[in-house]
Amino acid sequence: MSTERKALLLGESWTTHMIHQKGFDSFTTTEYVEGGQEFTSALQGAGWRVTHLPAHAIETGFPATEEELAAYDLVVVSDVGANTFLLSRAVFGRSASEPNKLARIRDYVLGGGGLLMVGGYLSFSGIDAKANYGPSPLGDILPVEVLRTDDRAEHPEGAPVRVPAPEHEALGGVGAEWPPLLGYNRTRPRPGGEVLAWVNDDPLVAVGTAGKGRVGVFTSDMSPHWAPPPFMEWSGYDPLWRALASWAAGA
Template sequence: MAKAPRILIAGESWTVHSIHQKGFDSFTTTEYAEGVAWLRAALEGGGWQVDYQPSHVAARDFPMTAKELKAYDCVLLSDIGTNTLTLHPDTFFRFKSVPNRLEAIRDYVSNGGGLVMVGGYLTFQGIDAKGRYHGSPVEEALPVAISPHDDRVEAPQGAAPRVVARKHPIVAGIGTKWPALLGYNKLTAKPDAEVVATAGDDPLIVAGTYGKGRAVAFASDCGPHWAPPEFVNWKGYAPLWRQIANWAASRA
């Protein structure tokens, strides 16, 4: 029996601190949440072995070197900023030198690995430019150029995806009528990359190669809020993510 392909997903988690003010008095509550469920189910349903690291776990446990990342057929980053990957606890709290994990990701792709970056408030450049992937080693491996500024395009009216490379394996058999998205990161495809789908007037899915490996940029989210219920429950959702991962991992 063939060995199941293995993917590492990092990010897609958040903690919300709320202040409840009731007249003179107040109290606080804290809620932890993850947005990976739809993506994880889609990939596992396609035969992928999924290793998931929420952002607070990835800060400590995300692999340090390209050699360690080689255990995976694909690495997927979603809503996780560069600070989480560069400020390892050993550096931030114990003042020790450690490898740069952004360089490890770039070198992993160059050596034949697969990379997928999914849009969000802390991916690509993100809200208030806090994602900080512009000018980073990861941007070198991606098929897109990233703005140095806040790159969000909020589309509360809905932005309808449009498939422009209908023969690309990423969109094979999915059809051309996709549910609308509520926003995305504004990206620029590199000259040697292929725009597979657009949202509004901008790239939504861009595929390209770097060294011996492949990388895919998905400019919107894999879950709410930018990917609303209509999108995550769409019959094309699971095939799309499986084919994105398969193509990045050179399995398509």
């Protein structure tokens, strides 16, 4: 019997369309990027199988049935807003009805699945509050309260991390000295949740339960720009993600 753990990473991709103006003339360039490679590598190094579903593929590639979703030990939502799950072309363009993907993730967790939300410009509330997870089906099961305004905290000078519970199994024994971060999503602690690490005076890592499942959050990036090179190269990077993923999955 296989003991391989499976994670579904949702998001962590973007397309940049640029206009270059040079005097009278202009031209455009377009670049598509997929992030999260370091996170994926960290989990794969501990025996996980990671399936990455980029933001644009969520509409058609999201597990079609409860059984397909339940095949994963962990769902990771990173830097992709609630609208991507809620507004497919069928719903937005043809006013057709279809199952609510975020409600299905919530039900998956309540039934015993694991969920990890990672920060970014389109996580939690996000830039201009466009991520909008607070009123979504995931809002009430997170171990932190999502704000209803733009929640970004930008700290180009570096925001210090404080770890009051370094011994918690979800932190992987990485200690209390963490590299500073360049930003994060502001949230509020929620009763029933446990904050394991703080950035300035806001939650950075928090964990909790929902129904039969477990939920964790990391409110900064898993990759640049909020996670600068010293954090990405930190010896605690891989152990932290492995431990947080394993805790959320109940493994």
